[in-house]
Amino acid sequence: MSVLDEILVGVAEDLETRMAATSLDDLKQQASRQPPALDPMPAFRSDGVSVIAEVKRSSPSEGKLATIKDPAALAADYAAGGAAAISVLTEERRFGGTLADLRAVRGTVDVPLLRKDFITTSYQLWEARAAGADMALLIVAALEQIALESLIERARSIGLTPLVEVNDEAEVHRAVDAGANLIGVNARNLKTLEVDRGTFDRLAPLIPDTAVKVAASGVRGPRDVIDYAKSGANVVLVGETLVRGDDPRATVADLVAAGAHPALQHRW
Numbered sequence: 001m002s003v004l005d006e007i008l009v010g011v012a013e014d015l016e017t018r019m020a021a022t023s024l025d026d027l028k029q030q031a032s033r034q035p036p037a038l039d040p041m042p043a044f045r046s047d048g049v050s051v052i053a054e055v056k057r058s059s060p061s062e063g064k065l066a067t068i069k070d071p072a073a074l075a076a077d078y079a080a081g082g083a084a085a086i087s088v089l090t091e092e093r094r095f096g097g098t099l100a101d102l103r104a105v106r107g108t109v110d111v112p113l114l115r116k117d118f119i120t121t122s123y124q125l126w127e128a129r130a131a132g133a134d135m136a137l138l139i140v141a142a143l144e145q146i147a148l149e150s151l152i153e154r155a156r157s158i159g160l161t162p163l164v165e166v167n168d169e170a171e172v173h174r175a176v177d178a179g180a181n182l183i184g185v186n187a188r189n190l191k192t193l194e195v196d197r198g199t200f201d202r203l204a205p206l207i208p209d210t211a212v213k214v215a216a217s218g219v220r221g222p223r224d225v226i227d228y229a230k231s232g233a234n235v236v237l238v239g240e241t242l243v244r245g246d247d248p249r250a251t252v253a254d255l256v257a258a259g260a261h262p263a264l265q266h267r268w
């Protein structure tokens with residue numbers, strides 16, 4: 001079984017527990033009490049490279065990354081540093097996240113929020129919206145094409161912007177065919193956990209210019225932001241580098257400054 005398959009088994013078990021505790025109707029009610037979802041696309045389409053900063057405690061490849069006692073305080077630092085959006089891992093077993101983290105972050109920051117999880121059902125989309133998310137991750141490698149298409153549609157009907165994640169050529173084609181307009185190229189292969197920063201360079205030309213291109217994983221500092229930008233990234237998604245550093249606000253600000261470099265302007 002690949003790492004991705006193992007993760008999906010655990011996610012399905014945890015989902016069953018939550019579904020037994022909270023009905024879909026309850027979730028829909030909670031979602032209806034949230035303010036309307038924020039649209040991240042205008043900021044993502046602006047000049048320069050936007051930064052999505054991630055709240056991430058652990059990862060399957062590295063184990064524990066950081067303690068993060070107060071995810072809302074960390075998110076507030078990210079926002080103060082200039083993050084255009086914040087990603088909150090809610091997968092529990094491998095990434096140490098929870099939906100409570102997402103709710104706490106929502107209570108504190110007003111930038112768009114991404115629910116970062118292994119979403120295979122519309123129930124999880126409703127959970128995301130009920131917790132205050134504005135975006136939801138859909139991983140092509142984890143979904144049949146029909147499920148991908150219907151989850152993209154369902155996400156949008158709930159008000160969520162779907163971020164569709166790919167790792168190879170065939171997955172880019174599937175994402176584009178399914179109508180994705182916010183496409184994340186993950187440099188980490190979720191089946192093997194290997195990081196290859198060249199993946200973005202290879203796949204970006206296959207993504208139509210009408211879509212926003214997100215480069216995810218493996219950003220160690222400003223140099224990587226500039227490299228991804230030169231290869232056509234509109235957005236970078238950064239986790240480990242931010243949670244491991246001791247001044248997340250300044251680290252985000254450095255990445256944002258690199259992405260705002262004049263040489264990278266006017267690429268639309």
Ligand SMILES: O=P(O)(O)OC[C@@H](O)[C@@H](O)c1c[nH]c2ccccc12
Nearest residue numbers: 186216217218219237238239240241
């Ligand atoms: O910590 P990094 O290398 O900066 O990576 C962040 C993000 O890209 C990574 O957490 C990620 C990308 N796609 C995912 C899918 C599921 C879980 C996690 C991820």
